[in-house]
Amino acid sequence: MPLPDDHDTTVFGRELDSYLSNCDAVALAIVTTPDGRLCAQRQRGAYETEATAVMGSSLMALGDTILAELRLGTCESVIAESAQGLVLFTHIGSTYVLVSMTESKNSLGTLLSWARRTADDIAQALTTATINT
Amino acid sequence: MDQLNLSTEGMTDAEQMLLSMIFSFASDQLTRTWTIQQGGPSDVVIYDLANPRARVAWERHRQDAHPISVVLSEDPIPDLPWVLQKPVRTQHLIPFLNGLSDWMAQHHTATAATAAAPPSADPFDTLKQRLGAVASSRLSQAGALQDLKLIISGSVAAGKSTAIRTISDIPPINTDVPATDAVSFLKARTTVALDYGELTLADGKKLRLYGTPGQRRYDFMSKILSRGALGLVVLIDNRVDNPLAELDYYASMFTDLVNESAMVVGVTHRDQAPEPGLDRYERRLQTFHKPWPVFPVDPRKKADVIAVFDALVTMLEHSRGPYAVAGRP
Numbered sequence: 001m002p003l004p005d006d007h008d009t010t011v012f013g014r015e016l017d018s019y020l021s022n023c024d025a026v027a028l029a030i031v032t033t034p035d036g037r038l039c040a041q042r043q044r045g046a047y048e049t050e051a052t053a054v055m056g057s058s059l060m061a062l063g064d065t066i067l068a069e070l071r072l073g074t075c076e077s078v079i080a081e082s083a084q085g086l087v088l089f090t091h092i093g094s095t096y097v098l099v100s101m102t103e104s105k106n107s108l109g110t111l112l113s114w115a116r117r118t119a120d121d122i123a124q125a126l127t128t129a130t131i132n133t
Numbered sequence: 134m135d136q137l138n139l140s141t142e143g144m145t146d147a148e149q150m151l152l153s154m155i156f157s158f159a160s161d162q163l164t165r166t167w168t169i170q171q172g173g174p175s176d177v178v179i180y181d182l183a184n185p186r187a188r189v190a191w192e193r194h195r196q197d198a199h200p201i202s203v204v205l206s207e208d209p210i211p212d213l214p215w216v217l218q219k220p221v222r223t224q225h226l227i228p229f230l231n232g233l234s235d236w237m238a239q240h241h242t243a244t245a246a247t248a249a250a251p252p253s254a255d256p257f258d259t260l261k262q263r264l265g266a267v268a269s270s271r272l273s274q275a276g277a278l279q280d281l282k283l284i285i286s287g288s289v290a291a292g293k294s295t296a297i298r299t300i301s302d303i304p305p306i307n308t309d310v311p312a313t314d315a316v317s318f319l320k321a322r323t324t325v326a327l328d329y330g331e332l333t334l335a336d337g338k339k340l341r342l343y344g345t346p347g348q349r350r351y352d353f354m355s356k357i358l359s360r361g362a363l364g365l366v367v368l369i370d371n372r373v374d375n376p377l378a379e380l381d382y383y384a385s386m387f388t389d390l391v392n393e394s395a396m397v398v399g400v401t402h403r404d405q406a407p408e409p410g411l412d413r414y415e416r417r418l419q420t421f422h423k424p425w426p427v428f429p430v431d432p433r434k435k436a437d438v439i440a441v442f443d444a445l446v447t448m449l450e451h452s453r454g455p456y457a458v459a460g461r462p
Contacts, residue, residue, distance in 0.1 A: 035325055036348075
């Protein structure tokens with residue numbers, strides 16, 4: 001699998017900026033490769049990002065595996081929830097993973113909506129770049 | 134091939150364990166089949182002269198024509214025909230046993246103990262029976278809700294996923310994804326959470342096999358998976374820059390687990406990287422003061438994987454720790 005190039009990195013940064021400006025609830029957003037390498041991150045605090053990216057790739061892979069075992073189709077997202085907040089793991093196409101975190105437990109719907117939109121926008125931008133080259 | 138029965142007097146658990154494992158694993162290097170006798174007639178008795186009680190027994194039986202007396206000693210004893218040097222080493226023991234069995238064949242000293250050797254069983258079935266005994270012992274000590282699981286950990290591309298696929302009774306579950314870092318030069322995909330397989334034991338219990346990711350950034354998964362495990366197999370890829378440092382790393386990472394249970398080391402890809410040899414692994418393992426054995430392994434070969442698991446079961450059977458099997462030393 002090719003590593004993200006400069007264009008990809010630019011897309012990640014632009015879309016994550018847009019994500020944080022449009023969705024007040026999101027406190028941390030990370031793009032990671034499926035094998036846990038941090039590609040880009042934006043946040044409103046000082047959250048740990050490297051380990052979160054690695055663990056996010058594990059959880060995404062587990063989500064894929066569990067749904068495949070149960071024949072429930074392709075995994076779109078995995079949610080980890082606590083009283084203090086929640087973390088959402090979302091596929092970006094088949095090549096990257098978007099990790100989103102909020103400290104507002106009541107923001108699941110908002111986070112799901114904006115995370116899905118951000119993942120789609122990133123995937124669309126990467127696909128368009130691939131077609132143009 | 135005739136079977137030779139061997140018993141010991143005064144040997145340590147670790148020395149007896151080494152004998153058991155050599156008999157199981159290095160059977161193709163031995164000219165005869167050897168078993169450790171737990172009672173009944175023996176063809177050979179090994180006496181450790183450092184043990185006063187064993188020395189007395191040896192003095193009593195040293196002139197007997199049968200069974201043959203072998204002395205275990207740190208110092209050479211010139212007048213005795215069969216002296217095994219302490220500490221026992223694999224590379225010394227195999228030629229010693231072959232020399233002894235050849236001599237016995239020439240002098241027709243193998244006797245009734247060899248006559249009733251049972252037909253050899255399927256090694257995989259035997260392994261499952263022994264695993265079942267270890268598992269039952271574990272459950273009886275720790276309660277029925279405890280995990281029955283073994284962990285396969287070790288270097289990237291060492292063959293952990295392959296080993297589980299080779300031995301599992303069910304199609305294994307994988308969490309592999311495309312590799313994007315240096316691992317991609319070794320293989321296209323890499324495990325990021327776990328591999329999972331199962332062995333159905335003789336009594337119907339399921340023994341779960343978990344493979345850990347090999348990349349260091351996923352060590353958190355290894356620690357999660359290894360909690361409460363029955364034992365550990367560490368596979369080291371001999372092609373990496375410093376395989377012995379890898380061994381140190383995994384021995385340290387799983388210190389808590391192996392202090393409570395057992396560990397076996399398998400060295401893979403020796404066809405592509407023969408050095409360091411197994412003797413260097415053995416010397417390194419001695420620094421941990423634990424009787425962890427090391428074996429060459431091709432994870433694609435069921436016999437190789439069974440041999441490693443067989444050694445692990447032997448360790449667990451002889452353990453004095455919480456997972457010791459009832460009735461075993």
